Amino acid sequence: xxxxxxxxxxxMSPTLLELLRRTFISRYVVIEKNVHAHKxxxxxxxxxxxxxxxxxxxxxxxxxxxxxxxxxxxxxxxxTKVGKTGHALLFLFFALCVASxxxxxxxxxxxxxxxxxxxxxxxILLFIHDNNKSFSYYIAGPGAIYCIDRIYRLVRxxxxxxxILSVIQHPSNVIELKIEKRGMNFQVGQFAYINVxxxxxxEWHPFTLTSAPEEDELSMHIWIAGGWTRKLVLALxxxxxxxxxxxxxxxxxxxxxxxxxxxxxxxxxxxxxxxxLSGVSTKSGPAIPGGTLRALADQELLMHHLRGEIxxxxxxxxxxxxxxxxxxxxxxxxxxxxxxxxxxxxVLLDRLPPEIxxxxxxxxxxxxxxxxAEFQPAIKLPKIMIDGPYGAPTQQVFDYEHIxxxxxxxxxxxxxxxxxxxxxxxxxxxxxxxxxKVYFLWVCRDIQSLEWFQDLLVALDEEDIGDVLEIxxxxxxxxNIDQIRNIALYQDPDGxxxxxxxxxxxxxxxxxxxxxxxxxxxxxxxxxxxxxxxxGPKAMGRTIRKISRKWTNNFRYANxxxxxxxxxx
Numbered sequence: 001x002x003x004x005x006x007x008x009x010x011x012m013s014p015t016l017l018e019l020l021r022r023t024f025i026s027r028y029v030v031i032e033k034n035v036h037a038h039k040x041x042x043x044x045x046x047x048x049x050x051x052x053x054x055x056x057x058x059x060x061x062x063x064x065x066x067x068x069x070x071x072x073x074x075x076x077x078x079x080t081k082v083g084k085t086g087h088a089l090l091f092l093f094f095a096l097c098v099a100s101x102x103x104x105x106x107x108x109x110x111x112x113x114x115x116x117x118x119x120x121x122x123x124i125l126l127f128i129h130d131n132n133k134s135f136s137y138y139i140a141g142p143g144a145i146y147c148i149d150r151i152y153r154l155v156r157x158x159x160x161x162x163x164i165l166s167v168i169q170h171p172s173n174v175i176e177l178k179i180e181k182r183g184m185n186f187q188v189g190q191f192a193y194i195n196v197x198x199x200x201x202x203e204w205h206p207f208t209l210t211s212a213p214e215e216d217e218l219s220m221h222i223w224i225a226g227g228w229t230r231k232l233v234l235a236l237x238x239x240x241x242x243x244x245x246x247x248x249x250x251x252x253x254x255x256x257x258x259x260x261x262x263x264x265x266x267x268x269x270x271x272x273x274x275x276x277l278s279g280v281s282t283k284s285g286p287a288i289p290g291g292t293l294r295a296l297a298d299q300e301l302l303m304h305h306l307r308g309e310i311x312x313x314x315x316x317x318x319x320x321x322x323x324x325x326x327x328x329x330x331x332x333x334x335x336x337x338x339x340x341x342x343x344x345x346x347v348l349l350d351r352l353p354p355e356i357x358x359x360x361x362x363x364x365x366x367x368x369x370x371x372x373a374e375f376q377p378a379i380k381l382p383k384i385m386i387d388g389p390y391g392a393p394t395q396q397v398f399d400y401e402h403i404x405x406x407x408x409x410x411x412x413x414x415x416x417x418x419x420x421x422x423x424x425x426x427x428x429x430x431x432x433x434x435x436x437k438v439y440f441l442w443v444c445r446d447i448q449s450l451e452w453f454q455d456l457l458v459a460l461d462e463e464d465i466g467d468v469l470e471i472x473x474x475x476x477x478x479x480n481i482d483q484i485r486n487i488a489l490y491q492d493p494d495g496x497x498x499x500x501x502x503x504x505x506x507x508x509x510x511x512x513x514x515x516x517x518x519x520x521x522x523x524x525x526x527x528x529x530x531x532x533x534x535x536g537p538k539a540m541g542r543t544i545r546k547i548s549r550k551w552t553n554n555f556r557y558a559n560x561x562x563x564x565x566x567x568x569x
Contacts, residue, residue, distance in 0.1 A: 012034070014153070016149055039100075049089065049090065049093060085128050099111050099115035123139065164236075165180060174223055176219060176220070179384060181215075189533075190395055191206050211420065212421040401437075401528065407534075407535055414535050422460075438469045444477075475507060475508070530563065531563050
C-alpha cells in the first residue's frame with residue numbers, strides 16, 4: 001500500500017520524467033503513460049486502504065467483544081488516534097477520487113485541481129496514523145523528488161513572464177494565444193503549463209505548443225471548455241475593448257523615416273450576406289499608439305462588442321449578427337504564410353512592433369527628429385507565467401521516414417507544430433531532407449473548425465511538396481442549406497476546394513475509412529516502419545490503435561509495421 005502511495009508522486013514529477021525521456025529507459029518504458037500509471041497507483045492505494053480499514057473493523061470488533069464491555073467498538077473507531085486519522089484519510093481520499101471522475105474533471109476542473117492538493121493533509125495524516133513510523137521509509141524518496149521538482153518548476157516559472165503578442169478568436173470556441181519565446185527551446189508536439197495569476201494563483205493548465213521550433217514566438221490554441229479558460233477570454237476581451245476606448249487625439253499622425261516602414265497600415269474586412277460569398281474591401285484602420293496594442297481594428301466590430309452583440313463566452317458574433325472579418329497579415333509575418341487570420345476569426349489583441357512611432361503633430365511635414373510628445377495610454381495585460389516545455393509522443397515524429405498524422409477536432413494542435421516544422425524543413429536549404437512521406441488526416445465536425453489552421457494547409461498545398469505531403473480533411477457534421485448552396489455554386493473543377501481553399505486536396509464528407517487508408521499506405525510502403533501519431537477523442541484513438549495492430553499483422557510478410565503513438569487529449 002505504501003509503495004503505491006510513493007509511486008503516485010513519482011509519476012507526477014514532470015522534470016524527472018523529462019530527464020528519463022533522454023535516457024535509454026525511454027526505449028522500454030512509455031513515459032507518456034505517466035498519467036495512466038498515476039491513476040493505477042492511486043486506485044491501488046485506495047483498494048488496499050479500504051481492505052486495511054475493513055481488517056481493522058474486524059479486529060476492533062473482536063477486541064470490543066472480548067473486553068467484557070470495558071472497551072466500546074465506537075470508541076476504538078472514532079476516539080482513538082488510529083481510528084480518527086483512518087476515517088479522515090478515507091474521507092479525503094474518497095473525495096479526491098470523486099473529483100477525479102472524468103465528468104467532474106472536465107466540467108469542474110478547478111474542483112479537480114484543488115482537491116488534488118489534499119495530498120498535503122493526507123500525507124500529514126499518514127505520518128500521524130502510522131504508529132510504527134514505517135511510512136517515512138516509503139515516502140521519503142518519492143516525496144523529496146516531488147517536492148524538489150515542484151519547487152524547481154515554481155522558481156523557474158516565476159522568472160519566465162513572456163509578453164502576450166497577440167490573441168485571435170477562432171470559431172468553435174477556440175482562441176489562439178501568441179507569446180514571446182524568451183529563449184525557450186522546444187520540440188514539435190511538446191506542451192507547457194500556463195498560469196495567469198490574476199485569474200488563479202494555483203491553477204496551472206497544460207497546452208500544446210502549436211508553433212514550430214523554427215519560429216521566434218510561441219503559439220497555443222486554447223479550447224474554451226471550462227471556467228478558467230472562460231475567465232481568460234473575458235480578461236483578454238476586456239483589454240481589447242479598453243484599448244479601443246482609449247482613442248488617440250485627432251492630430252495623432254504616423255511618421256516614419258527611410259529606415260522604418262510603418263506596419264498595419266490597413267485592415268481588410270470581408271463581409272458576407274446570406275447566400276453570397278464575401279467580397280474583399282480594404283480601408284485604412286484607426287491609428288493605435290506604438291508600443292501598446294492593436295485591438296479589434298475594425299470599428300464595426302467594436303460597435304458589436306459595445307452593443308453586446310458579441311457572445312461573451314465564444315467571442316464571436318451572436319446569431320443574426322452578420323459580421324465576418326479577415327485581417328491582412330503584417331510584413332513581420334511575411335515569412336509565415338499561415339499568419340493571416342481567417343474570415344470567421346477575430347483579432348482581439350495584437351502588439352505593435354516597437355520600431356513604429358506614432359507621434360503628436362499638427363502637420364505631416366514635421367521631420368522625425370522634431371521634438372514631439374508621444375501618446376501612450378496604459379493598457380495592462382494579464383501577466384502570464386509559463387512552465388515547460390515537457391515531452392509528448394509527437395516529438396518523436398521525425399524519427400520516422402513515413403508518417404501518418406491523424407487529428408480529431410482540436411486534437412490538431414500538436415500536428416500543426418509538426419506541419420509548420422515540416423514546412424521549414426522542406427523549404428529551407430539548411431535542413432537535411434529525411435522525410436519520405438507524410439499523410440495528414442484531419443477530422444472536423446464543422447466548416448468553421450477548418451479555419452484554425454487553414455492558412456497553414458494552404459501554404460503547404462501551394463509548395464511543390466505533393467510527393468512528400470498528402471492532406472485529407474474530413475467533415476463529419478451536417479451542413480446547412482446555405483453551406484451546401486455555396487459549395488455547389490462556387491466549387492470550380494479547375495480551382496481550389498470551396499471549403500479549404502486547397503488545390504491538391506479535396507474535402508471529404510463523412511468519416512474516414514481507416515481500414516482502407518491503412519491498407520493503401522501499407523501497400524505503397526513495403527518494408528517500412530510507419531509512425532502513426534494520433535490526437536483526438538478516445539473512441540477514435542481506440543479504433544486507430546486496433547487498425548494499426550491489424551494491418552501490422554496483415555503486412556507481417558512484407559515487414560511493414562505501424563507504430564501507434566497517442567497524445568493525451
